């Protein structure tokens with residue numbers, strides 16, 4: 338692994354991403370509210386280019402007719418089958434157990450929240466993540 | 481025909497085709513109705529513009545159950561040229577045919593509501609236009625692509641005429657019927673269509689979708705969610721199979737072959753078990769059936785794979801495949817729609833080389849008698 342410059346600070350606006358190729362691998366570098374994260378540009382489900390997906394929030398509901406949209410800009414929705422990934426960790430999260438209320442939607446949470454709630458289980462997919470750092474106005478990725 | 485669109489015969493049309501997969505479900509699209517104008521008489525073009533099409537639902541431009549993504553499509557499938565996904569042949573080549581190694585792709589046109597028209601002459605005109613359009617826009621410029629003979633079964637004689645008109649053209653590999661019609665599709669009034677299909681040596685094919693005009697949930701009222709509506713497509717296909725079998729279509733037309741597209745297949749064993757069990761009890765009601773329902777099903781029906789079932793235990797899928805038969809499954813992607821199956825990733829169960837070859841190309845080549853166009 339080594340660090341590679343992939344962009345200049347300011348080049349990637351908050352809420353957007355840039356696709357870069359580093360050592361033959363396509364990555365998406367995301368700006369989530371000022372912090373940078375990198376994911377492999379390949380959905381672990383069937384391989385879609387993740388960066389062509391929408392950056393979204395989390396839709397939650399405790400009962401029909403009541404919805405909350407939270408964590409705007411922190412999740413990435415695959416352009417094909419719509420699995421949702423936490424941009425920070427690459428993890429998809431779902432709750433397949435409590436089928437009565439929640440069977441109609443896939444829940445996406447951060448790792449901390451999942452541990453806190455204790456009633457979710459990890460989704461089957463994890464998008465590959467890479468370390469990102471910022472040095473002298475340049476964004477670097479460790480690949 | 482008043483004028484002819486000039487679809488360029490690009491270089492690709494002459495390139496040799498590499499061996500690869502057969503994709504049994506690709507959706508071609510159009511940028512506007514203007515694309516069909518060259519294939520409609522003035523009378524029907526004027527009709528389309530003056531009166532529009534009959535739709536069996538409240539909305540003209542959208543479906544009653546909004547799809548997960550616009551145009552039911554992959555977010556990355558919108559061509560840079562500006563039309564909807566599936567409307568730009570060059571982009572389809574770049575994004576799908578080339579990288580996914582498609583040797584043959586079978587077009588399933590869902591544009592125009594031909595099969596829903598109550599004005600059946602208009603329905604016939606639309607069907608003819610869609611069929612010409614597939615040829616001119618896609619199949620002639622791109623020899624990897626094959627067409628489906630779209631028909632509007634509400635007009636049985638018109639459908640027979642359309643099948644006969646296309647029968648000598650090897651670009652057309654199957655006859656496409658909508659699964660949701662005014663009557664269950666096995667009823668005798670549709671039989672001339674099956675007779676024509678056998679004569680034309682083409683399988684009939686039913687792709688999920690369409691709007692019946694009444695609730696899809698088996699008479700219990702309208703569902704609330706797209707998820708429910710999406711799954712009702714499978715229920716529709718089960719009704720189609722039951723109707724074809726129980727009405728005796730396969731008994732009457734032993735050479736008829738049928739393709740079920742985009743409805744999955746893992747549910748088939750349970751359906752067949754139930755039908756067989758009831759048949760034993762009620763066979764005096766249907767004395768025209770000489771064999772068990774499961775025998776007709778296994779002999780006459782092929783299934784495309786997408787969207788393939790994804791059980792937690794992959795072995796469950798293997799067992800379903802074994803029951804359905806490795807010689808009855810044909811790979812499909814559904815490009816450019818959102819639930820696209822990628823040929824490299826979609827089928828996650830172990831397959832022998834032989835079965836893989838059958839599913840990814842061999843079965844379709846045999847069924848469609850490919851390699852002539």
Ligand code: FES
Nearest residue numbers: 380382383415418
């Ligand atoms: S390829 Fe990403 S969800 Fe299926």
